Amino acid sequence: MGNWKMHGNLSANAVLLADLRAGAAHAGACDVAVCVPFPYLAQARAVLEGGAVSWGAQDLSAHAQGAFTGEVAAGMLNDFACRWVLTGHSERRAMHAEGDQLVADKAAAALAAGITPVVCIGETLAEQEAGQTHAVIARQLAPVLALGAQAVARVVLAYEPVWAIGTGRTATPEQAQSVHAAIRSSLHDLGVPGVRVLYGGSVKASNAASLFAMPDIDGALVGGASLVADEFLRIAAA
Ligand code: 13P
Numbered sequence: 001m002g003n004w005k006m007h008g009n010l011s012a013n014a015v016l017l018a019d020l021r022a023g024a025a026h027a028g029a030c031d032v033a034v035c036v037p038f039p040y041l042a043q044a045r046a047v048l049e050g051g052a053v054s055w056g057a058q059d060l061s062a063h064a065q066g067a068f069t070g071e072v073a074a075g076m077l078n079d080f081a082c083r084w085v086l087t088g089h090s091e092r093r094a095m096h097a098e099g100d101q102l103v104a105d106k107a108a109a110a111l112a113a114g115i116t117p118v119v120c121i122g123e124t125l126a127e128q129e130a131g132q133t134h135a136v137i138a139r140q141l142a143p144v145l146a147l148g149a150q151a152v153a154r155v156v157l158a159y160e161p162v163w164a165i166g167t168g169r170t171a172t173p174e175q176a177q178s179v180h181a182a183i184r185s186s187l188h189d190l191g192v193p194g195v196r197v198l199y200g201g202s203v204k205a206s207n208a209a210s211l212f213a214m215p216d217i218d219g220a221l222v223g224g225a226s227l228v229a230d231e232f233l234r235i236a237a238a
Pocket of ligand 1: 224225
C-alpha cells in the first residue's frame with residue numbers, strides 16, 4: 001500500500017496512476033493500493049477503477065456528519081469507492097494530536113461504512129531508546145482490540161516505527177519481525193491471527209524482499225517509494 005502523504009498534482013498523478021494500473025497487472029497475487037490526498041480520490045478512481053490497484057484515503061473523521069469544518073466522513077469516502085483508509089498515521093498522531101482512542105474511533109467509523117481501516121502504530125525514537133517499544137505498541141493497540149474480534153478481523157494493521165519513516169533508516173527485518181510477532185500474539189489471543197500486519201518505514205525495492213521474508217510481515221505501507229511507479233511496482237512484485 002502506498003501512502004502518498006501530501007504529494008501530487010493532477011498532471012503528475014495522471015502519469016503515476018496510469019503507470020501503476022498498467023504495471024500492477026503483472027504484480028502478482030498481492031493486493032496493491034494507494035492512499036491519496038482527498039482532492040485526488042476522484043482522479044484515482046477514474047484511472048484505477050476496473051484494474052488491479054485499489055485506492056483509499058489517508059484519514060477520516062470519527063463522526064458520520066456535522067459541524068466539523070475541514071473533516072471528511074467515511075460516507076464521503078464511500079462516494080469515491082474507497083476500499084481503504086489510514087487511521088492514526090504517526091504524522092497525524094504527532095502533528096494533529098490524535099490519541100489512541102480517537103484512532104480506534106476512526107477505525108470503527110470506517111468499519112461502519114464498510115471501508116477497511118489501516119490502523120498505524122509505532123514508537124518514536126525516544127521510546128525505542130528507552131526500551132518502551134512493546135509497551136507503546138500494546139498501549140496503541142488496546143482501544144483497537146477493544147473493538148472486538150469481529151471488528152478487528154476486518155482491520156489491517158501497519159507497524160511503522162517513527163524513527164524509520166522518511167529517514168532512510170529501515171528497521172532490520174529481525175527488529176520489525178520481533179514487533180510483528182508481538183502484534184500477532186495479541187491478535188492470536190483475540191482469535192483473529194490472520195489479520196494482515198504491514199511494515200512501514202523506508203521500505204524500498206532493495207529491502208522489501210528481506211522484510212517480506214519474515215513470517216509475520218504481510219506487506220508494506222510505503223511512503224516516498226510509492227511516488228515512483230517502477231519502485232513501487234517492484235515492491236509489490238517482491
Ligand atoms: P517512507 O516510506 O517515506 O519512510 O514513509 C513511510 C510511511 O510513513 C508510510 O505511511
